[in-house]
Amino acid sequence: MLVSRLSSVLCLIAAQILSKIHDPYKQECITRKVHCHPEAICQFDELTSDYYCRCLPGYKGDGINLCQDPGFRITISNASACDGFGEQVCLLKATERKVTFKVLVSTSGHYQMHEVRWYKLYSGQSPQFYSYRRRLSPVEHVAPRMAVGNHGQALTLLSINEDDFYPNLFWAEVKSHAASPKMAMVEAYDLPGFQMLNPSNLRYYFVLESVPIEIGEFLEGDTIAIHLPQYLQLSASSFVRWIKETRPMTLLDSQAVVLANGLEGIEIGRLMAADFGFVRALVYDFSPDVPGRVLVAQRLFFIKKDISKTCNGSRDEKNCRCNQGFEGNGVHCVDIDECKKEMLMNCLPEAKCVNTYGSHFCRCPKGLEGDGLLSCIDIDECARDSHGCNRDAACLNTLGSYFCVCPSGFIGDGVHCKAKSSWSPWSPWSICSATCGFQNQMRIRQCTHPESGMRCVGHSADLKLCPNLRPCQTNGHWSEWSPWSVCSETCAGLKRRVRMCDHPAPSRGGLPCKGEKDELIMCSDDNRCPVDGLWSPWASWTPCPISCGLGVVSRSRRCNNPSPQHGGNNCSGHGYEEGSCGFPEAFCKYLAKPSESIIPGKLIQ
Template sequence: MHFFKVKMLATILDSLLFLLLCLITMQIPSKIQDPYKQECIARKIHCHQKAICQQDELTSDFYCRCLPGYRGDGISICQDPVFHVTVSNASTCDGLGVQVCLLTVTEPKVTFNVSVSTSGNVRSYIVQWYKFYSGQSPQFNSYRRRLGNTLRGVMGHNGQVLTLLSIKEDDFYPNLFWAEVRLHPPLAKPAKAEVYDLTVFEMLNPSSLRYYFVLDSRPIELGEFLEGSAVAIYLPQYLQLPPSSFVQWTKEPRPMGLLASTPVVLADTTEGIQIESLTEHDFGYIRALVYDFSPDVPGRVLVAQRLFLVKKDITRMCNGNHNEANCYCNPGFEGNGVHCVDVDECAEGMSVNCLPEAECVNTYGSFFCRCPKGFEGDGRISCIDIDECTRGSHACNQDAMCLNTLSSYYCVCQSGFVGDGVHCKAKSTWSPWSPWSVCSATCGFQNQMRIRRCTHPESGMRCVGPSADLKLCLDLPPCPVDGHWSEWSPWSLCAETCSGVKERIRTCDSPVPSGGGTPCQGEKVQFAMCDNKPCPVDGGWSAWTSWAPCPVSCGLAIVSRTRQCNNPASKHGGKNCSGHGYEEGSCGFPEAFCKYLNIV
């Protein structure tokens, strides 16, 4: 068994390792934490009211930097965050802190709930969850890993709820979780662990875009001990240590609510500690931090922890041996010095000096006077009304005015908003008109248009008036007009009873060409034959054919010729040719004459 003997508060502070505790333990600040403010003032550097003075690590120069979540140059502008992340049910958180929820784990699973409010017109966002692994400083870095839906953790309600179905040893403080709102689309798969150290800048003024969740276990109570007693804590009795682990023992401040409080490092690389003689400052919380290499992250990080509470016996004091002769009960207790019980100072008949309006509350070994709700003070001398408005402890909407009243306050939505003061919605009003649309035409007529939008529809109100406006483009010349034909006129009447020609016309006036437009192309007049019956045609003879050759050389013979009635042929009821189309004649010589001529 390896113990390390320590004398409490005689050790040095390991501020690099436990700077993270500032984030968890800080109280709600009444103003911006600006440790270098006087340095910037001395150098005549005037920071924006939403910025703080910072020192560059490389050049040591001082400059202004907008608070986390704000955007701008830190001097002339620091634009408000579009989103604000809050915890959905603050009553489940054990500790106070800006953008921090401390949860004491009592069940095998835990659910983190956040809600996101937006300002402006941005509606699309995602909530991304991270797990932070505290590294063994200063040798190793810290890491963060983006979370997604797994068998161990499930997200729901658009990423605003994360449920850890099982709690692991490395889920506890100083490891932590956080929800961060973003405009970017979600990544497909959970990312690998990446180096990430929380900076002092982030912890002094937490961003409204991020909300932290810290898991803590119930302390293992040791004692009750008297001053001068000895106590020993041997970690393997409570936790199985890996062979390659590194154990660090720290004394934690309580209550966890002071920004300047940092834990005291008691011992390193030892399985246990032993305190031989307890003093007043030795009582309280001691945490054993176990660091080792993890498959989830590349460096040596916190893999387990145990929280111990060394309790003091406040009922009595002893000088020497703890027996009735050497011990006596402390004020607020009564008994024989060995056994002391609490005295109820608030019981009837006891004399307490609380104000009439204050309540007496008995505590273990004492009592206190509690002022009524809405008042503050010791309850004995004074109970003064709390001005929740100036203190910033009211629940009024950012668009509401806070009016302090006796023991309470009243919220009134500002002009331009409607609601009960806790929830204020902007009234629906017309946005400014958009610029007029560009006239794309170079001639003729064209309308210009402008539009406006009815803002804040969530108020349920309607804007009165048109959402669009039109006007003619000015000084546009007439456009050239090409000529186009009119429809054809009806056909003209036919004057003849047979045969004949009819006509129809059209004009270039639909429209008439103007402004340099082209004239009509094509025929102006069309002709067509009348639909009447054709006229009769009388037949005519063709010319006679030649006489046929005489068939004999001596003697007389008959020859003929013909003609036809086809010049022209009769048509459409016309008359045929009159006369005949065949003629005969004689030819040759008488035989006597032939003999005379000796032809035969």
């Protein structure tokens, strides 16, 4: 009997429903006195034939003294959308052409920076070809038909392709920002057995299951034939594997039998009881998204058995009879609704009668367990560890339900607990640098856990005077000058202003103020005092207008040094003078004779 490798590996995830930690070598470590950390398991090293401790996925440490909690975990945000097969696996029936996977990332103890990565696993045609995983985030690398939202905590398939179904799968994985190296977008990947047996709180799987195609109804001894091209288009390179499943998904059952390889159709003659049920056709081919041959499509068939009758020979009223739970003439048998007719048994008042095809049963209400006929007993979800409380919260069982209480110092609904904001201890007082006078000391504190959204009541800083400081020596400083006094005379005189050495006054041996304490200046009132005019200096003589003969030159001065003002006297004297310049004409003629010596001319005034 051959078993699909991926089906066997994924089946190990489902085993965690019964035991969260799979530790098959625990007794071996105990016998050898190897004491593992509570968050570690005993492992066997095939190379050294020795046993050692290894922290669970997501934890860091040596496995003996330390297994450090990563500080956050990933959970499903809407458990009702899944079929309830375990904490780390969500099985979804793809009844629509659009589906959204949602997760929640919760932190414990302190705030953590993290990111959520999404992957798609392509199951390879083992053993010849590898499986591959493709990263679907960040957003710029997501295919157009996929969308990542809600800060990476939701992946939406806007349309569902043939290769989205089981045994291909999706998963979300949370990682800290500090540990986020660059990775290839598509790479060969095998789900390790260690991760399957001990699923990390940092990863959550999503599996899509198609609606089965019903074949029949058939009776034992009949012959059936399934031709895949009637339901799915195949290519020349397609490889088909037919698998008989004992349950709708081999994810939860390792008893998956390979019926045929490479055939487009199968035929089963003389049906027996074991032949009824689920048969899956897996189609492997080459895909442009990945290098190898991987699963590109699948179809799930349900060979339906006719449980309404039993026939011996031909199917007629003579040879057929209706089975228990049905009524009719043996050829046509219809289900009996026992709940309406109250035929066989009465359920407890709190239980509900549920009719099934050919039978019925009593169902206890949610939170209770039993047959519904004789007993419905409260389920202690807290004792069974089947609750959804935060691992640090207290679980309190109630009749038919339970509730969660966050521990002291935390707030929340018990499922998501956040540490309350509170003041940190005061810092030490600051050092006093002054040796005299006055100086303040300061201490501070911080409001912790801002992610809770709470505010701390009180001040974040505190002040006090430095103790035992003696008064400091004070030097004197001048006060501001007083206004000027009134002038002693109308157009002349003095005015005075004063200042005091009292801002502050010198004390305790301090130095007195430097400078004068009063100041005198001459009064100047230009609006009332007359000013007599005075001459400015004479200007230079004008140049002589002729070179030979007698000419006239002049010079001038102005009464503006200063000008007379406010009734003052004008300048006395005149402001213009003239004079003569040049030589007489007879002298000029004399100079014109070349035989005679030239005598310089002279200015005549």
